Amino acid sequence: MNVLLAVDNVRVARQLEAGLLKAGHCVEFAETGRKRIFLAAIETYDAIIWNRNLPGRIAGIGVVSTLRSSSSEIPILLISEPAAASERERDQIDGRADRDDDPAQFAELLAWLDVLIGPPRGWSPDAGQRYESLRSGNRERIRAQTRLEETESMLAQVQRLSETESWWWNIETGEISPALKAGAMFRILAEGSPKQTISGLLDAMHSDDRARVSAVISAAIEERQDFDVQFRIVDEDAVRHFRTVGERRRNESGDPYYLCSSMDVTGRERRKEALRRAEAEIAHLARVHALGKFTSSIVHEVNQPLSAIVTYGTAALHWLHRDHPDVDEASIAMNRIIRDATRARDVVTRIRRLSKNGLPQKSRFSIAEIIEETLTLLARDLHTRHITIEYAVSHALPEVSGDRVQIQQVLINLILNAIEALEAVHSQIRAITVLAETVNAGQLRVVVRDNGPGVAHDARERLFEPFFSTKDEGLGMGLSICRSIIQAHNGALALLSTEEPGAAFEFVLPVTQTA
Ligand SMILES: Nc1ncnc2c1ncn2[C@@H]1O[C@H](COP(=O)(O)OP(=O)(O)O)[C@@H](O)[C@H]1O
Ligand SMILES: [Mg+2]
The missing domain is CATH 3.40.50.2300 (Response regulator)
Incomplete structure (x- = not known):
C-alpha cells in the first residue's frame, strides 16, 4: 500500500x-x-x-x-x-x-x-x-x-443567530463550561479562559448586579428550583446585557447541575433605554406645556407671599422706628416674612421640579401631599373659574413608591382636563372631586371627578391614544402620558363609567411595603 x-x-x-x-x-x-x-x-x-x-x-x-x-x-x-x-x-x-x-x-x-x-x-x-x-x-x-x-x-x-449560548454549571465544583464549542458569548466561556467558574462569571458582571444575581442563584440552589435572571457583563468597557435561565437537572450519578442558556438582550435593553429617554422627553415637554396653562396660578402663588413680605417688612420697620421700638411686634412681623418667603421658595422649588428634564427617579412619598400641592398650584385657576373643589383624602394613607414628579404630572393632567371640561358648564355649580383611599389592602386608589359634559360614547375608546383630542388647541398627549406613567408604576388608569353626569378618571397604584 x-x-x-x-x-x-x-x-x-x-x-x-x-x-x-x-x-x-x-x-x-x-x-x-x-x-x-x-x-x-x-x-x-x-x-x-x-x-x-x-x-x-x-x-x-x-x-x-x-x-x-x-x-x-x-x-x-x-x-x-x-x-x-x-x-x-x-x-x-x-x-x-x-x-x-x-x-x-x-x-x-x-x-x-x-x-x-x-x-x-x-x-x-x-x-x-x-x-x-x-x-x-x-x-x-x-x-x-x-x-x-x-x-x-x-x-x-442557531446559537449565534439567536444570540444565545448554552452552558453547564456544575453546582458541586462551581465549574461552568460551554455546551457547544463554538459559543463563547462570555469571554470567560471562551476556550482557554482560566476562570471558567460561576464565581469567575460573577466577577465579570457589573458590580451593581453581582449581589442580586448571587442571591437569585443561591436561592435557586437552596430551593432546588430553576432560575431566570438578567445581568450585565462588563468586557473591556463595553456593557452587554444577558438574560439567563437555568434549568436544574441531574446527571447519571444523581448529582444536580444546571443547564443554562444566556441570551444577549443588549439591543433590546438599549432600545428600552432609548424609549425611556424619549418618553421622559415627551413627558417633560407635556409638563412644560401644562405649566403654561396655569401660569396665572403660579404667578399668583409666588406673588401672594411676596406682597405679604412687603407688607410685613413695612410693618416691621414701623415697629422699630417708633420712639420706643417695639421689638416683640417687629419680631412677629419678621417671622411672618420668613414664613412667606419660605412659601414662595417652596412654590418656585415645585415649579422647578416640574419643569426639569430628566429620567424618572424613584422615591417614597405621600400621595396626599402631592394632591394638596397640586391643588395649591392650581388654586388661582380654580378660583377664577368658580370651580369648587371637594377633597376627600385621608392623611393616614400609606406611602407609594415611584417618581414623585411623574405622579404629580398625572394629577395635574387629570385636574386640568376636568377644569377644561367644566368650561362648558354655565348653568350649575362647577365641581371637581378628588378622592384618595386604600383599596384591597395593597392598593391606593385616586379618583378625579368633574360634573362637566362627560366623554362622548365614541370617544371613550380613543381617549388614551396619543394625539387624540377634541379640543381646538389640545395636544392630545395628556391621558396617553398619564397612562404610561401609571403603567410604569405597575398601576392602572381608566375612565370610570358613572351614572352621574361628568367624567371620572381613576388610577390605582401598588402601595409600598413597609419593611
Ligand atoms: N374630564 C374630562 N371630561 C370630558 N372629556 C375629557 C376629560 N378628560 C379628557 N377628556 C377627553 O379626552 C381627550 C384627550 O385628553 P388629553 O389626552 O388630556 O388631551 P387634551 O387635553 O390635550 O385634549 C380630550 O380632548 C377630551 O375629549
Ligand atoms: Mg389634557
Whole structure:
C-alpha cells in the first residue's frame, strides 16, 4: 500500500519509514501541510500519516476536517509530539481523528495501519474479512461522526443567530463550561479562559448586579428550583446585557447541575433605554406645556407671599422706628416674612421640579401631599373659574413608591382636563372631586371627578391614544402620558363609567411595603 508520510521531524519520519517499509508498505514524504498536496494525496495514497504540528498547516485536526469534507474515506493517522498529549487526548475523546498516536509507540501504530488499510502482503482471507468489517465499522463511525459534527455546527449557528449560548454549571465544583464549542458569548466561556467558574462569571458582571444575581442563584440552589435572571457583563468597557435561565437537572450519578442558556438582550435593553429617554422627553415637554396653562396660578402663588413680605417688612420697620421700638411686634412681623418667603421658595422649588428634564427617579412619598400641592398650584385657576373643589383624602394613607414628579404630572393632567371640561358648564355649580383611599389592602386608589359634559360614547375608546383630542388647541398627549406613567408604576388608569353626569378618571397604584 502507498502511505504518505507528512512528518517533518526527520528522526520520527525515518523511524516510521523503516517500520512501514519493513511491513511492506511504500512510503512517500511531504514536508509541509499544503492543502493542494493533501488533496492530491487522497487520490494517490491508501493511507496518510500526518503530523499534527506540521509546518505550513493544514495541521492537526484541520486535516481531518478537510478530509471529511472532501468525502474521502481514506484512513488517516494523526501523530503528535508528546508535548501535545492533552490536545491529542481531547481529539480522541471527541472521536475526530481515526487514531492519534505518540510516534514512540510505533508497534501499535503499525498495527492500526493494518486495521485501517489492511495488511500489505500475504494476508489470509480471514484477516481480510476482519479488516473489511473493521473498515466498514469505521466508515459507519465516520458517517455518524460527520452527522454529529453537522448537527453541532448547526446548533452553533442557531446559537449565534439567536444570540444565545448554552452552558453547564456544575453546582458541586462551581465549574461552568460551554455546551457547544463554538459559543463563547462570555469571554470567560471562551476556550482557554482560566476562570471558567460561576464565581469567575460573577466577577465579570457589573458590580451593581453581582449581589442580586448571587442571591437569585443561591436561592435557586437552596430551593432546588430553576432560575431566570438578567445581568450585565462588563468586557473591556463595553456593557452587554444577558438574560439567563437555568434549568436544574441531574446527571447519571444523581448529582444536580444546571443547564443554562444566556441570551444577549443588549439591543433590546438599549432600545428600552432609548424609549425611556424619549418618553421622559415627551413627558417633560407635556409638563412644560401644562405649566403654561396655569401660569396665572403660579404667578399668583409666588406673588401672594411676596406682597405679604412687603407688607410685613413695612410693618416691621414701623415697629422699630417708633420712639420706643417695639421689638416683640417687629419680631412677629419678621417671622411672618420668613414664613412667606419660605412659601414662595417652596412654590418656585415645585415649579422647578416640574419643569426639569430628566429620567424618572424613584422615591417614597405621600400621595396626599402631592394632591394638596397640586391643588395649591392650581388654586388661582380654580378660583377664577368658580370651580369648587371637594377633597376627600385621608392623611393616614400609606406611602407609594415611584417618581414623585411623574405622579404629580398625572394629577395635574387629570385636574386640568376636568377644569377644561367644566368650561362648558354655565348653568350649575362647577365641581371637581378628588378622592384618595386604600383599596384591597395593597392598593391606593385616586379618583378625579368633574360634573362637566362627560366623554362622548365614541370617544371613550380613543381617549388614551396619543394625539387624540377634541379640543381646538389640545395636544392630545395628556391621558396617553398619564397612562404610561401609571403603567410604569405597575398601576392602572381608566375612565370610570358613572351614572352621574361628568367624567371620572381613576388610577390605582401598588402601595409600598413597609419593611
Ligand atoms: N374630564 C374630562 N371630561 C370630558 N372629556 C375629557 C376629560 N378628560 C379628557 N377628556 C377627553 O379626552 C381627550 C384627550 O385628553 P388629553 O389626552 O388630556 O388631551 P387634551 O387635553 O390635550 O385634549 C380630550 O380632548 C377630551 O375629549
Ligand atoms: Mg389634557
